[in-house]
Amino acid sequence: MNNFLAVSVLLAIAVALCDGQCHMSLPDGETPTLGCHWNGDFINVMSHLTKNCETCYCNEGGALSCCVNGVHVVHVPEDCKIVKAEDGCGDRAVKVENENEDCTHDIAAISRRDVE
Incomplete structure (x- = not known):
């Protein structure tokens, strides 16, 4: 029974790790976007930056989305x-x-x- 439990836990961890990976396919000659430029700052993909009461997000495709705070x-x-x-x-x-x-x-x- 302990072996079954151990194997089940390891299988669940392996599935979670595989499911958490991201992949991006691009046509030949294109390079993946590594981030976004905003008001002289660089924001990594899937990250955000808050400056001057505005928060901007850089999505996986390199598109920038900004919101005014407050x-x-x-x-x-x-x-x-x-x-x-x-x-x-x-x-x-x-x-x-x-x-x-x-x-x-x-x-x-x-x-x-x-x-x-």
Whole structure:
């Protein structure tokens, strides 16, 4: 029984290792993309970089996808107030009595991209 268990575990590990490998086939003469260039920086494939309140991802094919981080809070209830986010990217709605506690009700916010 112990041998059966050991063989089952080894087989499961081998299947997981084989399944986790990635392969890319390209037509003759083409080279695989190793990363993406963004605002003077290089991002490795399947990685991301955050800079100036924007996060960009480089996918396996070398395509770049970017998102603006943070929101501008435009309305909070009376028991809350608006403060700058710690990362400097937008605002946060916090309780007036305790700035360490986020407000989670009746808040209106817009994307930073809509403001810029």
